[in-house]
Amino acid sequence: MIERREAIAEILKDRPDNLLVISGLGSPTYDVAAAGDVAQNFYLWGAMGGAAAMGLGLALARPDARVLVITGDGEMLMGLGSLATLAAKAPANLAVLVIDNEAFGETGGQASHTGKTTNLAAVALACGFRQVATAHKQPDLAAVKQLVLEDTGPVFGVLKTGSDELERVLPERDGHIIRHTFKTALTNQQNGESK
Amino acid sequence: MRADPFAFAADDWRANIFAALKEQQVQQMAYVPDAGHASLINACHGDDGINCTVLTTEEEGVALLAGAELGGQRGVMLMQSSGVGNCVNMFSLLKSCGFPFVTLVTMRGEWGEFNPWQMPMGQATEETFRRSGFVVYRADTGEDAAAMTGSAMRLAYDSNCPVAVLLSQRLIGAKDF
Numbered sequence: 001m002i003e004r005r006e007a008i009a010e011i012l013k014d015r016p017d018n019l020l021v022i023s024g025l026g027s028p029t030y031d032v033a034a035a036g037d038v039a040q041n042f043y044l045w046g047a048m049g050g051a052a053a054m055g056l057g058l059a060l061a062r063p064d065a066r067v068l069v070i071t072g073d074g075e076m077l078m079g080l081g082s083l084a085t086l087a088a089k090a091p092a093n094l095a096v097l098v099i100d101n102e103a104f105g106e107t108g109g110q111a112s113h114t115g116k117t118t119n120l121a122a123v124a125l126a127c128g129f130r131q132v133a134t135a136h137k138q139p140d141l142a143a144v145k146q147l148v149l150e151d152t153g154p155v156f157g158v159l160k161t162g163s164d165e166l167e168r169v170l171p172e173r174d175g176h177i178i179r180h181t182f183k184t185a186l187t188n189q190q191n192g193e194s195k
Numbered sequence: 196m197r198a199d200p201f202a203f204a205a206d207d208w209r210a211n212i213f214a215a216l217k218e219q220q221v222q223q224m225a226y227v228p229d230a231g232h233a234s235l236i237n238a239c240h241g242d243d244g245i246n247c248t249v250l251t252t253e254e255e256g257v258a259l260l261a262g263a264e265l266g267g268q269r270g271v272m273l274m275q276s277s278g279v280g281n282c283v284n285m286f287s288l289l290k291s292c293g294f295p296f297v298t299l300v301t302m303r304g305e306w307g308e309f310n311p312w313q314m315p316m317g318q319a320t321e322e323t324f325r326r327s328g329f330v331v332y333r334a335d336t337g338e339d340a341a342a343m344t345g346s347a348m349r350l351a352y353d354s355n356c357p358v359a360v361l362l363s364q365r366l367i368g369a370k371d372f
Binding site for chain 1: 249
């Protein structure tokens with residue numbers, strides 16, 4: 001079993017300058033914030049089922065960036081159709097990483113479909129993702145990190161984690177501020193690069 | 196010479212909507228297909244400057260175009276009225292973050308509708324948009340449709356609000372079976 005917060009910290013350690021992260025609501029947002037609250041993170045606090053589609057729009061708009069959507073199994077299940085949409089567009093710079101604790105953690109830990117019959121990596125592969133990988137144990141983590149940060153997209157990684165509830169690390173909640181911060185960072189980056 | 200498969204028929208008012216989208220520098224178009232949008236969808240696919248994404252459900256388009264805007268691109272979503280209800284919770288993304296957003300909606304369930312299943316969402320479309328914080332335009336002529344599209348883009352991207360342009364069933368023509 002993977003420890004989710006350590007795993008996300010490991011994947012985002014020394015993150016490349018061109019990496020843009022969108023986090024799905026609930027624990028993935030806390031995990032991403034805990035790994036480093038930087039301007040290139042867009043934290044979702046709602047819009048359940050929309051994280052992957054939002055990543056697609058951003059990846060198409062910014063082919064120079066690497067876009068990584070980090071979300072939970074419940075959020076991904078609500079947007080399952082978007083996996084077909086992502087695969088059909090197939091942007092090379094897009095990765096989705098699901099923190100799969102097989103539970104709806106925010107609402108009392110009710111069992112989700114992924115602990116029963118649904119294999120999200122197999123769904124992504126069947127939709128047409130270029131590559132998928134699932135990490136069950138700590139030694140599998142390096143391969144998933146390589147997949148989601150470097151391999152040609154669209155790629156899809158799954159971290160099978162425990163369902164312990166961790167301390168909540170709460171980043172900015174005001175969506176206007178999150179959007180402004182993120183867009184300003186992108187603009188500054190673009191201006192810096194063109195100098 | 197073969198006819199251009201992306202060309203509009205001579206009397207197709209959608210050509211003017213397309214011109215308005217180009218003038219407003221739309222770079223992404225997301226859609227769930229509708230016969231009433233068919234020639235406009237074709238024209239967008241034929242344009243190298245517009246990246247088109249076909250969706251499995253309309254709410255994906257809301258999130259997709261928010262992502263596009265984060266990356267600095269303007270977008271538009273094409274859908275029919277039956278898809279509006281699919282989007283309701285995703286509209287909260289627009290309001291919560293102040294995202295600009297424009298959608299052009301072909302109306303069913305209002306003018307000479309043949310299919311009773313189109314009535315509930317067709318009749319609820321305008322109210323659903325208003326309650327979700329949208330500015331709503333309704334076009335009954337082709338001339339209005341193009342002018343309202345241009346205005347919707349300006350309202351959305353200059354004044355940061357979501358705007359829906361309803362293309363009335365009277366304008367599109369009731370579907371024959």
